[in-house]
Amino acid sequence: MIDRRRLATAGLTLAVAFGTGYLMQNGGSVAARLAGPAEKANPSVSAPAEEAVDEVKAALPELPADIAVPDLGTGRSIIHTRRLAALDSGFQAPVLSDASTPTPFEIACKPVLTANPAPGAMIDVQLTTPCNGNSRITVQHGPLSFADVTDSDGNYSVSVPALQKEAKVDVTFEGGDRISTKALVLTVDGYNRSVLVWDGQPGLHVRAFEFGADYGDAGEVWAGAPRSPEHGVQALGGFLTQLGNPDVLNPELAEVYSFPADRMTKDGVVRMIVEAAVTDQTCGKVVVGNTIEVGADGQMREVALELAMPDCDTAGGFLVLKNLLQDMKIARN
Amino acid sequence: MLACRTAFWAVLLFLLQSVTVVAQDVTLTSRDGSVTISGALVGYDGEFYRVDSTYGVLTVDGSGVVCSGPACPDLTAYIAEIRIFGEAQITQRLMPVLIETFAERQGYSALRRVTDDGNFTYALIETASGRESSRFIVRTKSSDEAFADLVAEEADMALSLREVATNEVMAGLEAGIGRLDAHNQSRVLALDAIVPVVAPENPVRGVSLADLSKIVTAELTNWQDLGGVEAPIFLQMPAPGSALATVVAQRLAGNAVLAVQESQRHDPLADLVDIVAKDPFSLGITTLSELGGTRPLPLVDNCGYISTAIADAVKAEDYPLTTPLFLYVPQRRLPAVGRDFLRFTRSPAAQFAIRRAGFVDQALTETPIKNQGNRLSNAIRAAGPGDLGVLQDMMTALDGFNRLSISFRFDGGSAVYDGQSRSNVGLLAQAIEAGLYDGRTLIFVGFSDGEGAADANRKLSMMRANAVRDDLIKQAATADLSRTRLDVLGYGASMPMACDDTDWGRGINRRVEVWVR
Numbered sequence: 001m002i003d004r005r006r007l008a009t010a011g012l013t014l015a016v017a018f019g020t021g022y023l024m025q026n027g028g029s030v031a032a033r034l035a036g037p038a039e040k041a042n043p044s045v046s047a048p049a050e051e052a053v054d055e056v057k058a059a060l061p062e063l064p065a066d067i068a069v070p071d072l073g074t075g076r077s078i079i080h081t082r083r084l085a086a087l088d089s090g091f092q093a094p095v096l097s098d099a100s101t102p103t104p105f106e107i108a109c110k111p112v113l114t115a116n117p118a119p120g121a122m123i124d125v126q127l128t129t130p131c132n133g134n135s136r137i138t139v140q141h142g143p144l145s146f147a148d149v150t151d152s153d154g155n156y157s158v159s160v161p162a163l164q165k166e167a168k169v170d171v172t173f174e175g176g177d178r179i180s181t182k183a184l185v186l187t188v189d190g191y192n193r194s195v196l197v198w199d200g201q202p203g204l205h206v207r208a209f210e211f212g213a214d215y216g217d218a219g220e221v222w223a224g225a226p227r228s229p230e231h232g233v234q235a236l237g238g239f240l241t242q243l244g245n246p247d248v249l250n251p252e253l254a255e256v257y258s259f260p261a262d263r264m265t266k267d268g269v270v271r272m273i274v275e276a277a278v279t280d281q282t283c284g285k286v287v288v289g290n291t292i293e294v295g296a297d298g299q300m301r302e303v304a305l306e307l308a309m310p311d312c313d314t315a316g317g318f319l320v321l322k323n324l325l326q327d328m329k330i331a332r333n
Numbered sequence: 334m335l336a337c338r339t340a341f342w343a344v345l346l347f348l349l350q351s352v353t354v355v356a357q358d359v360t361l362t363s364r365d366g367s368v369t370i371s372g373a374l375v376g377y378d379g380e381f382y383r384v385d386s387t388y389g390v391l392t393v394d395g396s397g398v399v400c401s402g403p404a405c406p407d408l409t410a411y412i413a414e415i416r417i418f419g420e421a422q423i424t425q426r427l428m429p430v431l432i433e434t435f436a437e438r439q440g441y442s443a444l445r446r447v448t449d450d451g452n453f454t455y456a457l458i459e460t461a462s463g464r465e466s467s468r469f470i471v472r473t474k475s476s477d478e479a480f481a482d483l484v485a486e487e488a489d490m491a492l493s494l495r496e497v498a499t500n501e502v503m504a505g506l507e508a509g510i511g512r513l514d515a516h517n518q519s520r521v522l523a524l525d526a527i528v529p530v531v532a533p534e535n536p537v538r539g540v541s542l543a544d545l546s547k548i549v550t551a552e553l554t555n556w557q558d559l560g561g562v563e564a565p566i567f568l569q570m571p572a573p574g575s576a577l578a579t580v581v582a583q584r585l586a587g588n589a590v591l592a593v594q595e596s597q598r599h600d601p602l603a604d605l606v607d608i609v610a611k612d613p614f615s616l617g618i619t620t621l622s623e624l625g626g627t628r629p630l631p632l633v634d635n636c637g638y639i640s641t642a643i644a645d646a647v648k649a650e651d652y653p654l655t656t657p658l659f660l661y662v663p664q665r666r667l668p669a670v671g672r673d674f675l676r677f678t679r680s681p682a683a684q685f686a687i688r689r690a691g692f693v694d695q696a697l698t699e700t701p702i703k704n705q706g707n708r709l710s711n712a713i714r715a716a717g718p719g720d721l722g723v724l725q726d727m728m729t730a731l732d733g734f735n736r737l738s739i740s741f742r743f744d745g746g747s748a749v750y751d752g753q754s755r756s757n758v759g760l761l762a763q764a765i766e767a768g769l770y771d772g773r774t775l776i777f778v779g780f781s782d783g784e785g786a787a788d789a790n791r792k793l794s795m796m797r798a799n800a801v802r803d804d805l806i807k808q809a810a811t812a813d814l815s816r817t818r819l820d821v822l823g824y825g826a827s828m829p830m831a832c833d834d835t836d837w838g839r840g841i842n843r844r845v846e847v848w849v850r
Binding site for chain 1 (some may be wrong): 425430442445446447448449470533601604607610624626689690691
């Protein structure tokens, strides 16, 4: 009930703005952010803002029938909703996935999510959401979750390491709307996986040292030397997948190290390290996230994590954690 | 309970009449206001206050009193805290998996709050309400420090790679935390073993314990002496002062100082095995739980027995260099969640977690006699003319039985057993109390080393089997022993598992096995 009233308030604010023509004519900062640069105006991506307005209209009992739908379209709806949120703390981003409502340009708004198995026990995720261009989305695969942004056409694709054979993938939009799909990833059993999910503080990394490798050696796998799933497919060693976008609002990031444990021809160990740079931005703060480990037995171990960064007088160093993720014991097959 | 409390209050009342109470940080007042105790609050476990008063440390049932004063706990926001201090290998490798599994089993979700590798806390959170109900505070410390903290009541559990020392037991007694070496205050949490390791391509296939001793004391320094190439042995050892270095010195060097250069001492063991794996001229001393990419060297002896550090051999103590991971608790009552955790450590789920963390668990498993072929052929090969008849008897008696995964080992010429064996009695007693062996027969089969006359040895082996059975009956106090048959047999030195020409070989041979049908 409260939500609805807040939505109505937000809508009313907008309607007044539309009615006076203030929004489009005034060069003030709010309107400028809402309108965006003219050269980016693109009919096919104008929909999100339009959708939002439709929803807002629905929440208002009486809206003048002759009101012209303004073209707010800029393909920057993420900024748009963010600005609205800033205008009204109670603002709820509108629900954008009403399948029956076409955009003014007759493109169905219904988002389409597909997931297909890919080499390296990966899931190729494809999202098409024409009415949610440049929107923040959260992608979830069980306890593995991260935030990213769709492109200006509302498309998004990502390759996610599967943690389970029957892999469910959810995408959540800003308003809380969610769509799900599934993929069957038969090669999951062949891979050990170690995952760090965190709230987007910069400077955190997972590092894997394969078979006695040291910093800088070829056997060190991390964001600076991630390799590709092909490396795993060919049983040459592990690979790292970085997920999430550090530039979105409230970033959620993840790093996944995958190792093809079932096809190794030597015994040994992969040492797992989580490294956190202690900077002026991160010192004294608490990193919130979770760790996930999938062993050769297919058992998943997931734990919530709060990592207390060292005090600011130690800024400039690194916090190296050798026991947050278990070392992977590799037995020859 | 009520009567007991009334009596307690009566005694206190008497005491209070003659003593002026000095205002301290808590005051507990009985519901009727007639009795008060003041003192420093030592602890509150959700049920009981512990107050260091002028009468000493008193434990007071919280339901009977009202607490006032600055140190009173907030009863509604009470969060049980269990402080677990001890060796890095146990706190950092085993505890996380164990606590997480415990949380899951109890229906909590676990939140790990990390400061660094050696300092972290698990919050157990009620899944439905999101309320934090308890905390396991884990700190990495040396065994010495952990015992000191236990005595000072700063820790609730101490994790150690060695047994508690006599002076620590005495300090504990004096501090009123009970007898740390008593079986209800100490337990073996899991097992590990000291293992000599080499690079996979190293041609040497085995080492005798005698040679290993000489290597760690720098009396033997060339691979040639081990049947390898003419090249110096680079010995890679655990860091001095580490618990493992101490245990290695005890077990392999008769407490002699280990002669190793600083460049060849490593902490953590992960660094050690990484170096050994890459260097064919290195020989490392590590643990079974941390082998990395190295190859373990089996222990060989003069009679051709080979002992390999595999889980079954460690569990049965057939491998001579097993190292139990000990857990010690004070006598005082732990918060309910702490008691639940202790109970959990013996459960099948905990044994699974222990294996997962890379240690050897203590689950009781059975091996059929047909899988004991290696031992039997060894025994037949080593048998003297009189022994074959004994072996025949034994095979007839044990026909259809399985060997249990645990056994009991003794000091020379006695029926006094070692730490791991003491813990094994507790494990077996608990299993019998739980009815796991209802309707079955357990035979305790004693063996001796080859020192002394055959007759005396047979008697001695029988005596040991009896000692184990008696101790078991004592510890399985709540068991209905009419449901499980407990027999004893003794076969002297008839089935050796190692050469009798060394101390450790004789130690391996002096044992009681448990067979079950």
